[in-house]
Amino acid sequence: MYTALPAIDIPPTPWTGRHDGDGDEHRRWWQAVAPHSRGNVGTGSRPAVVVGFRSDEGVLRNKGRVGAAAAPTAIRNALGPLAFHLDRDVFDAGDVAVDDGSLEAGQDRAGSVVSELLDARNLTVLLGGGHETAFASYLGVAGSEAVRSGKRLGVLNLDAHFDLRDEPVPSSGTPFLQMARAEAAAGRELNYAVVGISEPNNTRTLFDTADRLGVKYLPDEDCSAEAVHEFVARFLEGVDVVYLTIDLDVLPASVAPGVSAPAAYGVPLPIISAVCKQVAASGKLLHVDVAELNPEFDIDSRTAKVAARLVNTLLA
Numbered sequence: 480m481y482t483a484l485p486a487i488d489i490p491p492t493p494w495t496g497r498h499d500g501d502g503d504e505h506r507r508w509w510q511a512v513a514p515h516s517r518g519n520v521g522t523g524s525r526p527a528v529v530v531g532f533r534s535d536e537g538v539l540r541n542k543g544r545v546g547a548a549a550a551p552t553a554i555r556n557a558l559g560p561l562a563f564h565l566d567r568d569v570f571d572a573g574d575v576a577v578d579d580g581s582l583e584a585g586q587d588r589a590g591s592v593v594s595e596l597l598d599a600r601n602l603t604v605l606l607g608g609g610h611e612t613a614f615a616s617y618l619g620v621a622g623s624e625a626v627r628s629g630k631r632l633g634v635l636n637l638d639a640h641f642d643l644r645d646e647p648v649p650s651s652g653t654p655f656l657q658m659a660r661a662e663a664a665a666g667r668e669l670n671y672a673v674v675g676i677s678e679p680n681n682t683r684t685l686f687d688t689a690d691r692l693g694v695k696y697l698p699d700e701d702c703s704a705e706a707v708h709e710f711v712a713r714f715l716e717g718v719d720v721v722y723l724t725i726d727l728d729v730l731p732a733s734v735a736p737g738v739s740a741p742a743a744y745g746v747p748l749p750i751i752s753a754v755c756k757q758v759a760a761s762g763k764l765l766h767v768d769v770a771e772l773n774p775e776f777d778i779d780s781r782t783a784k785v786a787a788r789l790v791n792t793l794l795a
């Protein structure tokens with residue numbers, strides 16, 4: 480019998496895609512993904528559980544282009560037809576929805592879903608949502624047994640932006656400053672690294688905040704394959720578990736047009752994909768989210784397909 484997690488607002492619905500046959504040799508994501516039910520443990524490798532965070536309240540508050548609330552559905556639709564070559568079970572736990580502007584309550588609900596799934600041995604995949612999704616992810620990760628028991632957490636953000644804004648209300652521009660404050664309140668220091676920072680899209684204040692917090696970052700123009708590999712390797716050395724957050728605006732606008740703030744320069748997709756493989760291969764990946772897809776501005780689902788491809792790579 481299906482039992483949803485208590486904080487889920489919208490239960491999972493069946494996935495769709497091309498049908499070539501019912502045998503394993505024809506299997507696509509839509510045929511492989513099953514609804515998550517409390518007590519699902521999967522077989523073999525650590526199962527992955529997908530959760531949607533339908534929110535664009537953070538983007539609205541950050542004066543961006545709204546529409547990211549529709550992204551979880553768009554990413555599932557892009558994943559569904561992909562051939563399934565994974566060696567793990569994948570479940571869909573449904574969505575948390577931010578209604579009536581109640582972002583903070585939605586982040587709390589999504590956080591509790593992620594914590595429960597992590598404590599049940601799953602690899603969690605939170606599909607945003609604007610980048611306010613990151614604070615929901617953080618609540619989930621920080622509330623997990625792994626982090627509470629002292630594992631050293633690293634937050635790796637693939638993003639053109641620091642998202643360290645100091646604002647009176649939380650938004651898509653504030654999640655990593657919120658994390659820094661929450662970590663300080665817990666007697667820890669946020670270990671935060673960003674790949675793909677666009678210098679002209681982050682003010683002096685943001686660079687000063689990053690420096691004050693000891694944030695490690697690699698500018699977009701310095702993102703050669705070697706430099707990124709070295710940067711990520713160093714970061715991985717100093718942590719036990721990783722929360723990886725992919726803001727799709729780290730990619731060039733031609734690759735990811737469907738975001739609130741498309742990147743003029745951007746980090747090439749092969750390099751972002753290589754980071755995903757490197758993090759997955761480290762065995763330290765605890766949780767991942769994908770943020771900022773705005774299907775309203777997408778072209779031929781290009782950005783949704785890139786998001787789906789990166790999720791597929793991370794779980795492989």
Ligand SMILES: N=CN[C@@H](CCC(=O)O)C(=O)O
Nearest residue numbers: 541543610640642651652740
């Ligand atoms: N999550 C969004 N972050 C960016 C948006 C920048 C923009 O809208 O131009 C930020 O706040 O810096």
Ligand SMILES: [Mn+2]
Nearest residue numbers: 610638642726
């Ligand atoms: Mn961001």
Ligand SMILES: [Mn+2]
Nearest residue numbers: 639640726728
């Ligand atoms: Mn960004």
